[in-house]
Amino acid sequence: MNHPILDKYWKIIIYLSVWLLFSYIYFWFVQNNSQLEFDLALLDSFLTSFMQASIYIGIWYVIKYNRIEEKTSPNLIISVILLGFTLIFFWVFIVHFSIILLIGKNTIYNDYFWSNIWNKALIGLVIYLFMLLFYYLLIYYQNFKENVIRKNQLSLKLQEQELANLKAQINPHFLFNSLNSISYLIYSDAENAHKAIVKLSDYFRYSLSSTKHQFITLEQELENTFRYLEIEKIRFEDKMKIKTQIEKECKKIQVPILILQPIIENAIKHGVYESTELVTIYVKATKFDDYIIISIKNNFDIDAKKQKGTGLGLENVKQRLELLYKRNDLLRITKEQDSFTVELFIPF
Amino acid sequence: MKAIIIDDEAPARNLIKTFLLDYPEIEIIGEAADGFSGVKLINNLHPDLVFLDIKMPKLNGFELLELIENKPLIIFSTAFDDFAIQAFEKNAIDYLLKPFSKERFRKSIEKVREKWNSTHTKNQYAEEIIEFSKNAQGTLNRIAIKQNSKIVIVPSDEITHIEAQDDYVFIHTEKNRYLKHERMKYLEAHLDSSVFLRVHRSYIVNINFIDKIELYEKDSYQLTLTSKNTVKVSKSGYKLLKAKLGI
Numbered sequence A: 001m002n003h004p005i006l007d008k009y010w011k012i013i014i015y016l017s018v019w020l021l022f023s024y025i026y027f028w029f030v031q032n033n034s035q036l037e038f039d040l041a042l043l044d045s046f047l048t049s050f051m052q053a054s055i056y057i058g059i060w061y062v063i064k065y066n067r068i069e070e071k072t073s074p075n076l077i078i079s080v081i082l083l084g085f086t087l088i089f090f091w092v093f094i095v096h097f098s099i100i101l102l103i104g105k106n107t108i109y110n111d112y113f114w115s116n117i118w119n120k121a122l123i124g125l126v127i128y129l130f131m132l133l134f135y136y137l138l139i140y141y142q143n144f145k146e147n148v149i150r151k152n153q154l155s156l157k158l159q160e161q162e163l164a165n166l167k168a169q170i171n172p173h174f175l176f177n178s179l180n181s182i183s184y185l186i187y188s189d190a191e192n193a194h195k196a197i198v199k200l201s202d203y204f205r206y207s208l209s210s211t212k213h214q215f216i217t218l219e220q221e222l223e224n225t226f227r228y229l230e231i232e233k234i235r236f237e238d239k240m241k242i243k244t245q246i247e248k249e250c251k252k253i254q255v256p257i258l259i260l261q262p263i264i265e266n267a268i269k270h271g272v273y274e275s276t277e278l279v280t281i282y283v284k285a286t287k288f289d290d291y292i293i294i295s296i297k298n299n300f301d302i303d304a305k306k307q308k309g310t311g312l313g314l315e316n317v318k319q320r321l322e323l324l325y326k327r328n329d330l331l332r333i334t335k336e337q338d339s340f341t342v343e344l345f346i347p348f
Numbered sequence B: 001m002k003a004i005i006i007d008d009e010a011p012a013r014n015l016i017k018t019f020l021l022d023y024p025e026i027e028i029i030g031e032a033a034d035g036f037s038g039v040k041l042i043n044n045l046h047p048d049l050v051f052l053d054i055k056m057p058k059l060n061g062f063e064l065l066e067l068i069e070n071k072p073l074i075i076f077s078t079a080f081d082d083f084a085i086q087a088f089e090k091n092a093i094d095y096l097l098k099p100f101s102k103e104r105f106r107k108s109i110e111k112v113r114e115k116w117n118s119t120h121t122k123n124q125y126a127e128e129i130i131e132f133s134k135n136a137q138g139t140l141n142r143i144a145i146k147q148n149s150k151i152v153i154v155p156s157d158e159i160t161h162i163e164a165q166d167d168y169v170f171i172h173t174e175k176n177r178y179l180k181h182e183r184m185k186y187l188e189a190h191l192d193s194s195v196f197l198r199v200h201r202s203y204i205v206n207i208n209f210i211d212k213i214e215l216y217e218k219d220s221y222q223l224t225l226t227s228k229n230t231v232k233v234s235k236s237g238y239k240l241l242k243a244k245l246g247i
Helices: A009-033 A038-065 A073-103 A107-170 A172-188 A190-209 A218-235 A261-273 A312-325 B010-020 B035-045 B061-067 B082-090 B102-117 B119-135 B184-190 B235-245
Strands: A215-217 A240-246 A254-256 A279-288 A291-299 A331-335 A339-347 B002-006 B027-032 B049-053 B073-078 B095-097 B142-147 B150-155 B159-165 B168-173 B177-181 B196-200 B203-206 B210-217 B220-225 B230-233
Touching: A009 A038, A038 A073, A038 A107, A073 A107, A172 A190, A172 A218, A172 B010, A190 A218, A215 A218, A218 A240, A218 A254, A218 A261, A218 A279, A218 B010, A240 A261, A254 A312, A261 A279, A261 A291, A261 A312, A261 A339, A312 A331, A312 A339, B002 B010, B002 B035, B010 B027, B010 B102, B027 B035, B035 B049, B035 B061, B049 B061, B061 B073, B061 B119, B061 B142, B073 B102, B073 B119, B082 B095, B095 B102, B102 B119, B142 B177, B159 B184, B184 B196, B184 B203, B196 B230, B196 B235, B203 B230, B210 B230, B220 B235, B230 B235
Parallel strands: A240 A279, B002 B027, B002 B049, B049 B073, B073 B095
Antiparallel strands: A215 A254, A279 A291, A291 A339, A331 A339, B142 B150, B159 B168, B159 B203, B168 B177, B196 B203, B210 B220, B220 B230
């Protein structure tokens, strides 16, 4: 945060003008209420306001770094009182000694000073409280403004995130390639082409419904996974095999919607897409204590050299599980020489 | 006209075959489901026309083009590839965006026929395709190299340094070195610039494999790599290196 007064010339001018005005009133007051000579009164009023003007420029930093929201209220009150006390004390006596230094010993001035010391302190206190209020209000206002900006940025980020999620769900590469395969089936096997279109539609309907609810039964989630696998099987008929082993009592348990999709896509991408050999995808779900363990395993071609884009999908799954269950040990990835296994532990 | 279809999806190959039934003058002499077999097929059968998918296991369509000896006419077919599609739009290279219509397919075939009938444009076009496919790849994650009859794929992060040798380059890894017909300028532009630095007219180095930097002569330096190989560094190369390594 910049200094609220020093950052612009016009603010400095206004600030100095206010103190000049204060100086004039002070001078006028001293002239009318004491026996002080003209030049002494002038000197006193000038030094008094000049000193305060400088001190309160510096006090900004003290207040700024003593963040109000980070302190307990007794602490805050004590520090405000201490600061005020020290400030007023120093200010009164620095002005006093400066004047003595400038004019030497002067009885009239000395009398005037000691008889008015409490008035001075009172003026100092009023100004101190006023400046404190002014600075705190400023900080409050700036925080408020920053919060609004931050909130806007946050909601923008969330929207971007949602859009990215939606894009990932639609997965254009998968969509267009599937449509291309189906367009062949239309010529060769109309019955299967029809089935494929229905599957593809169901798959996308399911994906789009994920914005409406967070959890779904494992049975429905697996149905979607198999739909996806069957569509991929149209494309890579002779290259992939699916094996499943699902325990019956797991089926009704609630799992986060589309949690399996990135895992199965990952298996297809690094298994089937990159391989020239037959790839088998095993999907298993078992109950164990208070968890269901869902495991998705694929073998891969060991000759296939790594292509870009690994692990982003799985990272998302991990983050989602952390967000939903507040635990970071629910995803286990095991890479062996020619196989890749992802295990999910879903508590219920 | 003899044609080959290379695509990792059987239905995609079959669709092209079905569409080609309308063009009896185009004879399908082979099919391949991955880049490796594609290279072999093209080098053995010398087709006039190749329908080429881009995303394929082991060797993608662009990499395949670098490894074939003769230069057939190419029609790319792809579903979705941000970068490649942008590149296609800017070039005369023909491509089919999956799924494509019969009408669109006919246009592609007509274009190919025109080029085939003129030897001049045919050769020029073939050159263009090679050049284009190099640039369409973006950052290289791996390099495909032909060694005798074998194809070797070297992942970029295994390359320690590259040494210029006339029209060729030696690509060094910790264990091997490979000869490839390639320009330094191209490699400099397409390898990941956060790790690969052109430190000398004849050298590109992977900064992850640098072991030592020593003064060699006045104004020139020498790198020792973890593989014990040494690499010369020019004055301007040293500046780049200093900036990159923060020394």
